[in-house]
Amino acid sequence: MKVSRYLIPTLKENPSDAVVTSHRLMMRAGLIRKESAGMYSYLPMGLKVLRKIINIVKEEMDRAGALECLMPELTNADLWKESGRWYTMGPEMFRIEDRNGLEYALGPTHEEAFTHLVRTVVSSYRDLPLNLYQINTKFRDEIRPRFGVIRSKEFIMKDAYSFDVDEKGLDESYNAMAKAYRRIFERCGLETIPVQADSGNMGGSASEEFMVASEIGEEVLLLCDSCDYRANSEKAEYRSITAESEPQESLREVHTPDIKTIDDLVNFFNCQPDKFFKSIIYVYDGKPVMVVVPGSRDVNEHKLKNYLGALELELASEEIVIKVTGAPLGFAGPVGLKDLRIICDVSIRSLCNGVTGANKKDYHFAGVNPGRDFEIKEEADITIARSGDLCPKCNGKMYEKKGIEVGHIFKLGYKYTKAMNVTVLDEKGEAITPIMGCYGIGINRTMAAIVEQCSDDKGIIWPKEVTPxxxxxxxxxxxxxxxxxxxxxxxxxxxxxxxxxxxxxxxxxxxxxxxxxxxxxxxxxxxxxxxxxxxxxxxxxxxxxxxxxxxxxxxxxxxxxxxxx
RNA sequence: CGGGGCGUGGCUCAGUCCGGCUAGAGCGCGUGGUUUGGGACCAUGAGAUCGGAGGUUCGAAUCCUCUCGCCCCGACCA
Structure with missing residues (x-):
């Protein structure tokens, strides 16, 4: 190809709206142009790279035994209503109507579509296992598109869905994908960090994310410095340290006018944030619950949601807080609350002589001791791990790293096959429900991650297999x-x-x-x-x-x- | 959605606070010429409803109101 006859509109200067390396270089090298926020055009050379990535993905998926399909982008609302996600997906799903008022979604993901397809074509255990995939555009009304092609409203994704007769089969399908993913990213010239991830409330047992370490990553990873433990912060566990015991003080009420936040309390009581039983009211599936965590810790809503088995979880409004604690925001605590479900973080048990809200405006309790002043009925790990925490596997120290998620594989379970009533007959002629796995790769994002990782101050340095x-x-x-x-x-x-x-x-x-x-x-x-x-x-x-x-x-x-x- | 910032030739930006004459620069682009191993030079030329609408004024890129778009940060941890 002669440059004089090709289209490579390189830019000498950085476009003003590109702030991250990959976005800047992809614009400057003439690979992409922005059409609108979160929407990008690929120019000939950009497309060439994209296609190379797609081909690698195809080759490895095919090698792993998956079968390529192509599903419609426009998906019927009925499918989504069947799985319930029409109601739970929220505003990130683009919804449209046709001229007759029929409702559709521009596919943000395709579990329903593939599950439906499988239900219409599969009837016997002999037809399984099946792993179907496509490489197709996805639409998501992102809360905030950013970083060029890394988070956009429209993007290309490889999504695969496996169907097996039993969990053993799922294990095999899942492991085949875990292996294929490693090959894919390696061939793309990417160094990825596979981490344990949260599988959401799918009841899934295993989940792995493929992360590319990057300062601009939107995910926080926790890595152990002495073993191979690596997890997304949504999932990461840690070993809590038992606090030193001291002689128990007596419970006393302290007037704390307008002292609401942990920072306020630290100043007021002049002590460490971990002396506070931070008590937060959530609402899960319509019911209130109080969670109690050490003052310096943040609640891990993913862990909490999983523990509760809740579909929805959100912070309670002030109204509800007043209703269940009798006090305005900032004065909630577990002491004396009888009719509220209370979940304590595992580290709460060992805190003594702490401070917590008195469920009364402008008052806190000090000298609070769990067990004596309030009962620990439910205990769970519900806080976010952070740098410096101890590894749950080996007691080593963990550190944080930011990462771009380029791939995600997880065991889905029966959620969709059950909801959408998929069955096949087993050897005995009895109906069984297949179990699913789900495996995604963000193609555009993979390309951006490559540029992010393979570049210097002069420009891009393409890995061999994806060079245009x-x-x-x-x-x-x-x-x-x-x-x-x-x-x-x-x-x-x-x-x-x-x-x-x-x-x-x-x-x-x-x-x-x-x-x-x-x-x-x-x-x-x-x-x-x-x-x-x-x-x-x-x-x-x-x-x-x-x-x-x-x-x-x-x-x-x-x-x-x-x-x- | 909340906060902040920005919209001026294709690109990067100046001018806006404090209204005033034909709206500037660099890069890029056309033409002619000289150049040719790390973003050459000379000459000449084209290209802008100053994001949009309304208003104030003798006069608006500049002031006011509304609106659209884009970027960044945040999005509830009491």
Missing amino acids: FHVHLVGIAKNDEEIRQIEEIYDMLIDSGIDVLYDDRKVSPGFKFADADLIGIPLRITVGKNYFAKGEVELKERSKAEALSIAKNNIVAEIKKYYSA
């Missing part, structure tokens, strides 16, 4: 005869089956080199004065500083060597 072209041929010619000689090399490369981008523009060499660095094709061949004088071309790897002088006859072999290594 194999070689960037830079010609520096002073006359027609020299152009002819460069084109000889260009033709030779094409004839050897090498995908070459030939910069034939009439611009200065520096301009071409700068563009080549920006675009990031891993190999660059420069044909200029050394070739016309000595028959030598320059071969340079984008990732290295020094170049190699080689003869024309060795070019093809060198390129093939690079790509087969």
Whole structure:
């Protein structure tokens, strides 16, 4: 491909609305253009990369035995009503009506669609296992699109759904995907960190997220420094430290006018935040519940939701807080509350002589001791782990890292097959419900993550398997005869089956080199004065500083060597 | 949704506070010429309803009101 006939609108300056590396470089290298917030066009070279990623995903999915399908983007509301998600999905689902008033959703995910498909085509255990996937556009009305292509309203996703007769089968399907994912990301040139993740309220037993470590990541990971424990903060457990015991003080009421927050309390009582029984009222599935955690800790709503087995969980409004505690916000506590379900974090038991709200405006209790002053009826790990916490596996220290989630696999269970009434007959002729797994990869986001991870201050450095072209041929010619000689090399490369981008523009060499660095094709061949004088071309790897002088006859072999290594 | 910021040739920005003449610069683009191994140079040229609507004024990119779009932070831990 000749640059003069291609479309690579590179930008010398950073676009003003691109703030992260991948977004900036993808814009500047002429791969994408923004159409609107959270919506991007892919230009020819950007599309080429996207397709390479897609092909890797396809090859590995196929190798793992999954079958590609293509589902409609427009999904009938009835399907969503059947699973209940029409009502629980909320505003992130784009909903539309046709001219007759029939309701549809622009698919944000396709569990229902695939479950429905399977139910119409599968009837015997002999038809299973089945793992169906597609690579298709998803629509989500994101609360806030950001970071270019990393969080957008419209994106391409590979989503796969496995159906097995039993849990053992699901284990196999799941493990096959876990393996395929590792191969996919490795081939994409990405270093991913597989972490344990929360599988939501699907009743799923296993879930793994594939994260790319990055400062701009929107997920927080906890990694152990001495073993292989790594988990999403939504899921991460930690070993709580038992507080030192001290002689029990007596319970006393303290006047705390307008002292509501933990910070206020720390100042007022002049002690550590962990001396406070932070008491928070939530509403789960319409019912109020109080959770009690150490003052310095945050409630992990995912853990709490899982513990409660709740479909919905939200902080209680002030109204409800007043109703169940008798006091305005800021003065709730477990002491003396009889009719409210109270869940204590596992670390509460060992806190002594603490402080908590007195359920009375402007009053707190001090000298509070669990067991004596309030009963611990329910105990669970419901707080967010953080840097410095002890690893639940080995007692090592954990540290935090931010990551971009590029893939997620998890055991779904029976949620959809049950809700949508999918059955097959087993060997005995009895109806059984298949069990599902679900496996996603964000394609655009994977591309952004690659750029995020594989770039320097000059531009992108594409990994071998996803580079838009194999070689960037830079010609520096002073006359027609020299152009002819460069084109000889260009033709030779094409004839050897090498995908070459030939910069034939009439611009200065520096301009071409700068563009080549920006675009990031891993190999660059420069044909200029050394070739016309000595028959030598320059071969340079984008990732290295020094170049190699080689003869024309060795070019093809060198390129093939690079790509087969 | 709450807070903050920004909309001026294709791109990056100045001008706006304190209203005043044909709205500027750099980059990019067209033409002619000189250049050619790390974003060349000279000459010349095209290109802007100053996001949109309404208002104030003799006069609005600039002031006021409304509106649209975009970016960033946050989104309830008492």
